[in-house]
Amino acid sequence: MIDHRQAFLDEARELLVELESALLEMDQNRGDAEIVARAFRALHTIKGSGAMFGFDDISGFAHHLESAFDQLRKGQLTVTTDLINLSLGAADQIKKMLDAATGQEAADTSRSEAILTELRFLRGAPDAERPPSPARTETAPAAEGGPVREWRIRFRPAPEALLNGTNPLRLLGELREMGELRVQVDTAALPPLTEKDPERCHLAWDMLLETGADAAAIRDVFIFVENDCELSIQPVEPASPAAQAPVPAASEVRRPAANSNTSSIRVSAEKLDQLVNLVGELVTVQARLGAVAGRRDDPEVRAVSEEVDRLTSSLRENSMSIRMLPLRATFERFRRLVHDLGQELHKQVELTVEGAETELDKTVIDQLNDPLVHLIRNSMDHGIETPEARVAAGKSPTATVHLSAQHSGANVLIRVRDDGRGLDVEAVRARAIEQGLIHAGSQLSEAEIVSLILAPGFSTARAVTDVSGRGVGMDVVRRNVEALRGSLEVASIPGAGVTVTLRLPLTLAIIDGLLVRVGEAYFVLPLANSLECVELTGRDIEAAHGNHLANVRGQLVPYIRLREYFRVTEERPEREQVMVVETDQGRYGFAVDQVLGDHQTVIKNLGRVYRNTSVVSGATILGNGTVALILDPNRLVQSAIRSALRTKSSGAIQSQDANDGAKNGTQRLQGEKREVVL
Secondary structure (H helix, E strand, O other): OHHHHHHHHHHHHHHHHHHHHHHHHHHHOOOOHHHHHHHHHHHHHHHHHHHHOOOHHHHHHHHHHHHHHHHHHOOOOOOOHHHHHHHHHHHHHHHHHHHHHOOOOOOOHHHHHHHHHHHHHHOOOOOOOOOOOOOOOOOOHHHOOOOOEEEEEEEEEOOOOOOOOOOHHHHHHHHHHHEEEEEEEEOOOOOOHHHOOOOOOOOEEEEEEEEOOOHHHHHHHOOOOHHHEEEEEEEOOOOOOOOOOOOOOHHHOOOOOOOOOOOOOOOOHHHHHHHHHHHHHHHHHHHHHHHHHHHOOOHHHHHHHHHHHHHHHHHHHHHHHHOEEEOHHHHHHHHHHHHHHHHHHOOEEEEEEEOOOOEEEHHHHHOOHHHHHHHHHHHHHHHOOOHHHHHHOOOOOEEEEEEEEEEEOOEEEEEEEEOOOOOOHHHHHHHHHHOOOOOOOOOOOHHHHHHHHHOOOOOOOOOOOOOOOOOOHHHHHHHHHHHOOOEEEEEEEOOOEEEEEEEEEOOOOEEEEEEEEEOOEEEEEEHHHEEEEEEEOHHHHHHOOOOOEEEEOOEEEEEEEHHHHOOOOOOOOOOEEEEEEEEOOEEEEEEEOEEEEEEEEEOEOOOHHHOOOOOEEEEEEOOOOOEEEEEOHHHHHHHHHHHHHHHHOOOOOOOOOHHHHHHHHHHHHHHOOOOOOO
16 A cells, blocks of 8 residues: 555656646647646546545535536636635645655645645535535535436556555545435455455445436545446436346446556656666676686676677667657646746746657656756846837737757757847846956957856846845756756847757766776767767877878867876887767867777766766776776867867966966867867
């Protein structure tokens, strides 16, 4: 039962996201019956599941909300702003009840009473009347509105019903709330006492229900057990005797499927993490086996190694796909944020979503919430104008915040775009000078000025509000994205809005890489960034006149010699190889002694001691037990550029301080990157 209760808590939180999404869409499309039905179904499921697993307070509270939305379905109540806001507050209260069920602070019962009192008022009940208990006194939503008639119900739960958390008496209690109920128990299947299993259900019920509900509403009571029971619901014709219930027709009986298969199961994230860790260890062992097979001239060992390699690759791909989740649930959560901020800031804002089915590793998704919250808050507070200002600028009074996601190789691109005023470049520059981030005489391009908003502590807001102005927003975004081995880009069009793009890896656990050697050291370059490999000879070095430039089919590509960067002291080989990779700054090369080939890389964290080593994103263990560092090409190039700029600071760019160069060197070097000696 503990497992079932935890499953309910997880499911209820997902249903609340669906409820909030439906409520906010309802606010924009108040005549859409399907949206009302979505909200009703979410509340009905929360109510039914809560009652089934002993969460009576949640079930009772959701029962009243369900009643209101059933009135909406039937046209007996109209959608109003007050009803939507009250329903959103009720959803927040259910969240607090769920938190209280996990041992957190208890929910304020007076708040629940206040919500129900206002709800009854909106439904047309006398304002002074206290809300009744949902257990008996108020009719369930299905009992309202239709002519009263009799229904004959036959209900036989599956023998395993009790093990699955079903309480048949609660279902009978829901029927009793719908009207007058007469019950007869069928004990024909009850075994002798010595053979009775107390954990199995041996009873069935024949019932007569007098209610104004229709067959669909009655069937909704059994929504959670309908596929695992025998269920018949028949109207009693006025002329037919009701002394006993006839055997229902075969077409009307829902029997438990003996060999039914579930389409999905709920597994804890901890178990998935354990599985991925074990698969990671298996990948490492497989690499060792491959190394051993390569050293031995034994066809049988080589065949076994190849088979293990195939199975390991398949297992790795399947285990990683299990952790991949669509971004829809994450994106939908922000509808509530946009709604609430819009009211607080007195702005009309609509959230649009694109690519919500794009999948991303759950570990990445879990750490994505805070960066996106900061971006949306910044857009609504700084970027989007008031309705009056938008109309004066020739825009629609309703602004748009657009969330989108798409795959890009081994990465996912997530964009947050608004159609506000865009960044005031001069205001950003002035604020940066005021905060000492750049010199007053600095000559920066527009892109370089825009990048200043990512600096720690930077903010253009003059006053601290509940929404922004503390100077932590964009810096938090940048640091969180970099912690995920991702990157961030900002683009602004004056008068048309700002677009922030997050480039994130699909997974943080295992990547495909290229294994390279420099002296006795081994490194891994992500395969997704790698373009090609070219040979570098002594003649090529002489032709470049001492500059680190490689001729790749007639085009000069700057390269970084890893031997020099990591201070490897062994003698340089006569011929080197340059791996050409795609980075945020364009194409760059990495000169190595030898490219050893593809490598399935299990990423291991370096630990707290090396947490500030930005150019290395982790480490992996090779088949021979050697540790190889996993390089981050983007940060490695940025680090090399900053080092080159510091070297030149005594000359042409002496007026730029080191901090300024570190923050803006990447963009400044775009036009002169081939000149700088790396």
